[in-house]
Amino acid sequence: MEVETSMSGPTRRRHRLLLVIPYLWTVAAVPAVNLVHASPLDVPLLLWWALIGVLVTAGSIAVVWRLDNALDAPAADEPTAVQR
Amino acid sequence: MTVALGIALFIVAVTTGGTTYLARRRRKVTMSEWAVGGRSFGGILLWFLSAGEIYTTFAFLGAAGWAYAYGAPGFYILANAPLGYVLGYWLLPKIWRAGHDHNVMSQADYIRARFGRRWLAGLIALIGVLALIPYVQVQLTGLSTILTVMFHGSVGKPLAVLVGALLLLTFTFTAGLRSSAFASMVKDVFVVGVVVAVFVTIGTLTGLGGIGGIFRHMAEQHPNYTNLPGMQSGTHYSPWWFCSSILMTNIGYWMWPHSFQANLSAKSDRAIRRNAVLQPIYTLSYFFIFVIGFAALLTLPHLTDSNTALVSVIYRYFPQWFIGIAAGTGILVALVPSTVMLLTLGTTVARNIYRPTADLSDRHRLLVGRLATVVGVAIAAYLTLGSSSTIVSLLLVAYSGIAQIGPAVVLSLIWRRTTAYGVAAGSLVGIALVGIPQVSTWWSGISSIEVGLFAVAVNTVVLVAVSLCTRAPEQANIAVGIPDSTLPRTVPAPA
Numbered sequence: 001m002e003v004e005t006s007m008s009g010p011t012r013r014r015h016r017l018l019l020v021i022p023y024l025w026t027v028a029a030v031p032a033v034n035l036v037h038a039s040p041l042d043v044p045l046l047l048w049w050a051l052i053g054v055l056v057t058a059g060s061i062a063v064v065w066r067l068d069n070a071l072d073a074p075a076a077d078e079p080t081a082v083q084r
Numbered sequence: 085m086t087v088a089l090g091i092a093l094f095i096v097a098v099t100t101g102g103t104t105y106l107a108r109r110r111r112k113v114t115m116s117e118w119a120v121g122g123r124s125f126g127g128i129l130l131w132f133l134s135a136g137e138i139y140t141t142f143a144f145l146g147a148a149g150w151a152y153a154y155g156a157p158g159f160y161i162l163a164n165a166p167l168g169y170v171l172g173y174w175l176l177p178k179i180w181r182a183g184h185d186h187n188v189m190s191q192a193d194y195i196r197a198r199f200g201r202r203w204l205a206g207l208i209a210l211i212g213v214l215a216l217i218p219y220v221q222v223q224l225t226g227l228s229t230i231l232t233v234m235f236h237g238s239v240g241k242p243l244a245v246l247v248g249a250l251l252l253l254t255f256t257f258t259a260g261l262r263s264s265a266f267a268s269m270v271k272d273v274f275v276v277g278v279v280v281a282v283f284v285t286i287g288t289l290t291g292l293g294g295i296g297g298i299f300r301h302m303a304e305q306h307p308n309y310t311n312l313p314g315m316q317s318g319t320h321y322s323p324w325w326f327c328s329s330i331l332m333t334n335i336g337y338w339m340w341p342h343s344f345q346a347n348l349s350a351k352s353d354r355a356i357r358r359n360a361v362l363q364p365i366y367t368l369s370y371f372f373i374f375v376i377g378f379a380a381l382l383t384l385p386h387l388t389d390s391n392t393a394l395v396s397v398i399y400r401y402f403p404q405w406f407i408g409i410a411a412g413t414g415i416l417v418a419l420v421p422s423t424v425m426l427l428t429l430g431t432t433v434a435r436n437i438y439r440p441t442a443d444l445s446d447r448h449r450l451l452v453g454r455l456a457t458v459v460g461v462a463i464a465a466y467l468t469l470g471s472s473s474t475i476v477s478l479l480l481v482a483y484s485g486i487a488q489i490g491p492a493v494v495l496s497l498i499w500r501r502t503t504a505y506g507v508a509a510g511s512l513v514g515i516a517l518v519g520i521p522q523v524s525t526w527w528s529g530i531s532s533i534e535v536g537l538f539a540v541a542v543n544t545v546v547l548v549a550v551s552l553c554t555r556a557p558e559q560a561n562i563a564v565g566i567p568d569s570t571l572p573r574t575v576p577a578p579a
Binding site: 044057 | 159163170173309323365374
């Protein structure tokens with residue numbers, strides 16, 4: 001019996017779907033957001049949307065990275081030990 | 085004026101000279117060292133290296149120029165890098181793994197290993213080199229813009245472009261990838277310092293009354309700037325254009341030969357993923373750039389060239405010593421990322437386009453690479469002289485070209501049936517669609533979607549169709565992109 005150590009365990013990588021969120025926020029939602037004419041605190045809504053989109057994107061990647069790390073924890077020690 | 089010039093020259097000379105010296109002192113320069121930094125960059129160095137490439141003249145001058153000229157359409161820039169890293173999180177470790185396991189040093193090396201065809205590697209390399217030329221043009225436009233504003237009309241565009249080209253070549257030939265990472269650190273400290281200092285003080289210095297004041301004045305004087313299609317009527321900057329530009333730049337984002345190569349120089353795939361978490365945050369600083377662009381519009385509404393918006397507003401309202409620092413920073417911003425681009429251009433031509441099968445000495449290929457770099461810069465300089473495009477438009481042109489490699493690289497990593505003829509047919513059709521002006525004109529009558537994204541779609545369809553009709557590569561070649569999960573990379577579990 002063999003155990004996968006690399007990135008290819010398909011069933012355990014479902015959380016990677018979180019990476020779709022940034023595309024929905026910064027691309028798919030734009031035509032709708034552009035219909036709204038508002039400027040909270042004098043800054044245009046579209047600019048707010050894009051700026052918050054940066055944080056949403058970084059947050060999504062960070063969550064996926066944490067979950068990936070939790071899965072890779074046993075394997076992740078190997079390369080650091082070899083490289084030094 | 086001499087104070088500003090002296091400070092600018094001092095910053096550029098000390099940074100480029102110092103970093104070159106530091107890098108040389110450490111190790112002798114070999115072909116492999118010159119190209120991929122000995123495959124040993126750690127997390128922090130890689131972070132600065134990537135930042136140096138991404139926060140180019142495009143960010144510093146181009147974004148301010150589009151805020152000045154159009155308003156809302158420029159906001160698409162904010163999504164560029166973050167979405168690039170979303171794609172990169174999935175894509176880059178796969179490419180890094182291929183490089184690591186199969187001794188791949190460049191994009192063309194990868195294509196050759198994955199499809200087993202030297203001519204295909206040459207073709208993809210050629211597309212990369214062609215797309216790099218408008219990208220170098222962006223940097224040259226930035227350099228010449230800074231020089232002409234600094235000398236306030238006494239230096240014409242031809243001389244400014246010539247000086248810019250000589251600066252580019254000098255720095256590229258004295259530095260390698262590693263020294264460019266050092267220069268990138270210095271540059272980033274300066275660029276963040278300058279942008280924050282201008283952002284904080286510009287409202288007061290221009291008399292617009294703080295950041296809030298700048299936004300209130302914009303709403304009064306340019307009410308259309310808040311939503312697409314922006315301030316200028318009759319442009320094609322619709323929401324569909326906005327979305328398609330983001331997607332097109334996203335597909336092309338990692339296809340640049342230099343980005344591909346920088347990724348190969350990472351220490352581990354973990355370093356690459358960690359980088360993808362940290363890097364997008366940098367993008368928030370575009371907000372400062374937009375505000376500076378708006379302030380330029382409110383105070384200097386009649387500039388003939390929107391590329392000069394940021395430099396002009398600094399020139400008009402800031403003291404001499406600060407103009408010097410800003411100009412020096414602007415020059416570094418163009419020089420440092422260009423080094424990486426031009427090094428890649430040179431090595432690509434030397435290894436993959438110029439007589440790839442011949443057994444030539446390292447010295448011979450190094451010479452060919454340098455000659456190709458000179459020719460590339462000369463072509464970009466010639467194009468810069470005849471062009472009045474905004475920096476952002478130039479970059480979109482570059483992206484519509486490089487994005488045509490995207491379907492090939494992505495499919496080569498997930499679809500075993502991808503064939504060399506499929507890749508060749510798809511990318512040639514894509515390049516033809518973006519390269520023939522009549523196609524762009526015809527397409528703009530149909531839709532405001534970027535022609536480059538339309539070309540990517542056709543490219544993908546052709547690639548898949550031709551691949552299905554031709555013979556798949558050898559098993560060993562497929563394994564370069566899609567490691568065979570039944571054979572290696574697994575360890576026996578304890579019984």
